[in-house]
Amino acid sequence: MKRAQLQLMPLEEAQRLFFARVLLPDREEERETSAALGRVTSRACYAQRDLPHYPMAAMDGIAVRACAARPGEKLRRGRDFEYVDTGDPIPEPFDSVVKIEEVRELGEDTVEIERAPSPGMHVRAVGEDFARGALVVPAGACLTPEAIAALLATGNLTVWVKSQPKIVFIPTGSELVPPEREPAVGEIVETNSQLVKGLVSRWGGAVTVTESVPNELAILRSAVREALARFDIVLVGAGTSKGRGDWVAQVVRELGEVVVHGVAYHPGHPVLLGVCEQKPVVGLPGYPVATWLALQLFVRPVLERYYYGQERPRLSVWARLAQPIKSGRGFREFVRARLERLPDGSWLVHPKQGGASKLSTLVHIDGWIEVPEDVASLPAGTLVEVKLTTP
Amino acid sequence: MKRAQLQLMPLEEAQRLFFARVLLPDREEERETSAALGRVTSRACYAQRDLPHYPMAAMDGIAVRACAARPGEKLRRGRDFEYVDTGDPIPEPFDSVVKIEEVRELGEDTVEIERAPSPGMHVRAVGEDFARGALVVPAGACLTPEAIAALLATGNLTVWVKSQPKIVFIPTGSELVPPEREPAVGEIVETNSQLVKGLVSRWGGAVTVTESVPNELAILRSAVREALARFDIVLVGAGTSKGRGDWVAQVVRELGEVVVHGVAYHPGHPVLLGVCEQKPVVGLPGYPVATWLALQLFVRPVLERYYYGQERPRLSVWARLAQPIKSGRGFREFVRARLERLPDGSWLVHPKQGGASKLSTLVHIDGWIEVPEDVASLPAGTLVEVKLTTP
Numbered sequence: 001m002k003r004a005q006l007q008l009m010p011l012e013e014a015q016r017l018f019f020a021r022v023l024l025p026d027r028e029e030e031r032e033t034s035a036a037l038g039r040v041t042s043r044a045c046y047a048q049r050d051l052p053h054y055p056m057a058a059m060d061g062i063a064v065r066a067c068a069a070r071p072g073e074k075l076r077r078g079r080d081f082e083y084v085d086t087g088d089p090i091p092e093p094f095d096s097v098v099k100i101e102e103v104r105e106l107g108e109d110t111v112e113i114e115r116a117p118s119p120g121m122h123v124r125a126v127g128e129d130f131a132r133g134a135l136v137v138p139a140g141a142c143l144t145p146e147a148i149a150a151l152l153a154t155g156n157l158t159v160w161v162k163s164q165p166k167i168v169f170i171p172t173g174s175e176l177v178p179p180e181r182e183p184a185v186g187e188i189v190e191t192n193s194q195l196v197k198g199l200v201s202r203w204g205g206a207v208t209v210t211e212s213v214p215n216e217l218a219i220l221r222s223a224v225r226e227a228l229a230r231f232d233i234v235l236v237g238a239g240t241s242k243g244r245g246d247w248v249a250q251v252v253r254e255l256g257e258v259v260v261h262g263v264a265y266h267p268g269h270p271v272l273l274g275v276c277e278q279k280p281v282v283g284l285p286g287y288p289v290a291t292w293l294a295l296q297l298f299v300r301p302v303l304e305r306y307y308y309g310q311e312r313p314r315l316s317v318w319a320r321l322a323q324p325i326k327s328g329r330g331f332r333e334f335v336r337a338r339l340e341r342l343p344d345g346s347w348l349v350h351p352k353q354g355g356a357s358k359l360s361t362l363v364h365i366d367g368w369i370e371v372p373e374d375v376a377s378l379p380a381g382t383l384v385e386v387k388l389t390t391p
Numbered sequence: 392m393k394r395a396q397l398q399l400m401p402l403e404e405a406q407r408l409f410f411a412r413v414l415l416p417d418r419e420e421e422r423e424t425s426a427a428l429g430r431v432t433s434r435a436c437y438a439q440r441d442l443p444h445y446p447m448a449a450m451d452g453i454a455v456r457a458c459a460a461r462p463g464e465k466l467r468r469g470r471d472f473e474y475v476d477t478g479d480p481i482p483e484p485f486d487s488v489v490k491i492e493e494v495r496e497l498g499e500d501t502v503e504i505e506r507a508p509s510p511g512m513h514v515r516a517v518g519e520d521f522a523r524g525a526l527v528v529p530a531g532a533c534l535t536p537e538a539i540a541a542l543l544a545t546g547n548l549t550v551w552v553k554s555q556p557k558i559v560f561i562p563t564g565s566e567l568v569p570p571e572r573e574p575a576v577g578e579i580v581e582t583n584s585q586l587v588k589g590l591v592s593r594w595g596g597a598v599t600v601t602e603s604v605p606n607e608l609a610i611l612r613s614a615v616r617e618a619l620a621r622f623d624i625v626l627v628g629a630g631t632s633k634g635r636g637d638w639v640a641q642v643v644r645e646l647g648e649v650v651v652h653g654v655a656y657h658p659g660h661p662v663l664l665g666v667c668e669q670k671p672v673v674g675l676p677g678y679p680v681a682t683w684l685a686l687q688l689f690v691r692p693v694l695e696r697y698y699y700g701q702e703r704p705r706l707s708v709w710a711r712l713a714q715p716i717k718s719g720r721g722f723r724e725f726v727r728a729r730l731e732r733l734p735d736g737s738w739l740v741h742p743k744q745g746g747a748s749k750l751s752t753l754v755h756i757d758g759w760i761e762v763p764e765d766v767a768s769l770p771a772g773t774l775v776e777v778k779l780t781t782p
Contacts, residue, residue, distance in 0.1 A: 033570075034570070034585070037589055049573075051750070052579075053574060053576070054576040054577070058746070058748060060632065060633075060637075086632075086677070087564070087566055087579055087677070088566075088577065089576050089577050124748055128749075129748065129749050129750055129751050130750075130751055136751075136754065137754060137755075138755075141755065144589065144754075145585055145586050145588065145589020145590050145593075146586065146589075146683065146750070146753035146754050146756075147754050147755070148582075148585045148589065149582040149583070149585040149586050149679060149750060149753070150582075150750045150751065150753070150754045152570035152580060152582045152585060153570075153580050153582045153679075153750055155573070157570060157571065173478070175478055175479075179424075179425070179543040179544075179548060180548065182440075182546070183444060185444070185445040185480050186445070186479065186480050188443075188478055189543060189544050191539075191540040191541075191543045191544045192540070194425070194536055194539045194540040194543060195536050195537065195540050197536065198428055198535065198536020198537075198539065199536050202536075241451065241477075242451075246451075286477070286478070288540060288544075292537065313732045315706065315708070315779070317706070341704045355449070357449060357515055357520065358519075358520050359442070359520055359521075359537070359540060359541045359544055360520050360521055360527075360541065362537035362540070362541070363527065363528060363535075363537050363538050363541045364528075364529075364532065364538070365537075388706070
């Protein structure tokens with residue numbers, strides 16, 4: 001008898017089924033605003049005071065009453081005007097500023113102006129940037145340096161942010177050794193954890209990596225069970241196929257439910273998507289490109305849905321293929337690619353083909369090209385959409 | 392007499408003059424590779440060993456000798472084949488793998504295969520991902536998670552990276568108070584340091600913010616002199632114009648040279664670009680949008696030139712204007728803008744006009760639109776290039 005093959009599911013169907021079953025529970029925490037860069041707000045933030053909070057000179061110049069400051073007349077300091085610098089309060093009873101370049105200084109404390117100001121000219125009105133109570137940052141927004149500045153300027157010293165989902169990566173395989181060890185024949189340096197740590201942290205996850213677990217059912221089962229007690233998302237590295245020592249599917253079946261096993265895309269089709277104790281468990285195929293792509297296709301969207309309620313549109317660039325691409329029919333092919341800007345401002349794209357095992361195809365890329373299931377090849381010169389993977 | 396106005400220089404000329412005078416000295420340091428995420432390499436990195444370092448099964452299946460494995464014949468384990476899983480060494484004398492789905496198991500240790508394998512089939516050859524001595528990461532590359540994984544997999548436990556330039560921000564203005572304090576009339580909460588810290592760190596600078604310095608010549612002079620002794624780039628906040636208490640230009644003249652004072656762009660034309668003791672000194676106009684834009688136009692390029700030897704192309708998106716834009720003739724206008732993806736996949740762009748003082752125009756934007764000096768307005772519906780500011 002022959003061993004069974006995985007029945008491969010179309011990508012969109014797999015994503016739809018899995019995401020419908022995965023809902024990370026909302027959790028939030030209060031943070032000092034100045035320490036919340038990159039976090040995502042869980043509540044809308046409103047101005048606690050007006051910005052500016054007093055009528056403020058917008059220019060260096062003289063403060064005047066617009067109705068009383070006539071061009072060509074002598075204006076006396078104290079009575080008709082007062083010098084102000086940018087940011088100064090406008091002294092009573094003045095309401096406008098004439099900028100200093102338009103002021104002719106006739107003598108000490110006497111000036112004349114060329115043009116009549118309009119009321120409020122060059123004065124920043126109270127609340128013109130943010131009125132007290134106005135929305136500063138909505139809920140579900142990633143806090144940029146600009147947002148942090150706006151929050152602090154409007155009196156928001158703390159901010160409620162979504163808690164970071166706790167994500168664990170369990171590398172499996174008796175052959176794995178840490179990078180510090182020179183690998184013998186049959187040993188493989190464990191480096192997928194670097195992909196998980198780097199990418200999933202960038203997407204807002206708090207990542208923990210466990211020791212490598214050997215290919216044994218009982219050990220893997222207890223590792224996953226323990227992980228489910230402590231983490232929100234469990235990622236298991238390798239062992240996701242149907243070979244000897246591929247125990248991930250069995251463990252997930254025992255502890256919960258396999259939602260999808262095998263998806264029709266390259267590289268990395270033997271991905272496993274499960275749910276145990278209401279928590280997503282993803283079996284990442286062990287080859288580096290397969291791990292990387294499964295993270296992009298199944299983990300990143302889960303985090304975006306948690307943070308933003310939806311997936312965010314990917315930025316993309318249209319570019320001409322520098323070399324032809326070959327693809328397998330019946331599979332969505334994800335071709336890693338490097339962009340090159342041409343002197344005319346258009347983009348050329350260099351595809352990096354090569355199997356799931358080639359870490360070299362992940363270094364120095366800007367994004368990927370998706371080749372549809374019914375396309376077997378694309379000639380050089382084809383205009384293709386490159387979805388950017390850089391953050 | 393009237394006070395002198397700044398003579399404004401065209402933007403490209405100002406950038407060219409300033410960047411020609413600024414050359415940060417090359418410095419490098421050795422780092423543990425696993426702690427070098429986001430750093431930029433100062434030396435090329437080569438594979439210290441082959442990856443893979445032994446002939447490796449690329450599939451679960453049986454290892455055979457291609458020349459001796461005939462379809463339809465009984466193959467005996469030990470003599471004609473051996474079972475292998477993905478990642479296993481290929482045992483002598485075998486040279487190829489037949490994947491398990493194509494193996495018919497006839498009995499214990501006896502199988503037959505359907506198709507003759509070609510030599511080397513489903514075997515990862517030694518060095519096929521990276522050959523020993525091959526380039527893994529060139530000099531001048533920002534280390535991604537993917538690059539870190541490739542370096543560790545090829546035996547590069549440490550990596551030489553460019554040292555981070557030390558950048559200081561000196562906020563000036565007697566009216567500045569820290570965010571923790573409720574500001575009285577005439578006081579302004581100092582928040583530009585948040586923009587400097589957040590943006591300049593993102594671009595690879597190691598940022599220090601000093602206490603605010605009052606608008607006094609002697610104090611500012613000694614603050615800048617002290618900063619020049621300890622930092623590679625000095626950024627001074629506000630006081631860059633020609634008003635009372637605007638001492639930055641004088642301090643830079645005393646300690647070095649003013650290269651540019653006043654540039655024909657909005658918002659933020661009174662920027663000051665100087666060189667003291669071979670170090671760049673940038674006077675950032677005090678309004679938040681002006682500070683932000685001066686960082687983008689004059690500080691980010693200095694860091695990119697240090698790290699990459701050149702400025703990097705900005706990603707941009709073409710989008711249709713949702714509202715019209717007005718601009719001032721003779722000035723390059725930088726209009727902050729938020730993108731919206733339409734159902735058809737095209738982009739709509741919402742410009743956020745408003746002066747240099749409006750922090751609100753910096754929150755929730757994706758980039759900017761540049762309106763050329765000779766254009767006074769752009770109607771709604773115009774197709775414009777939005778340069779992305781998100782990292």
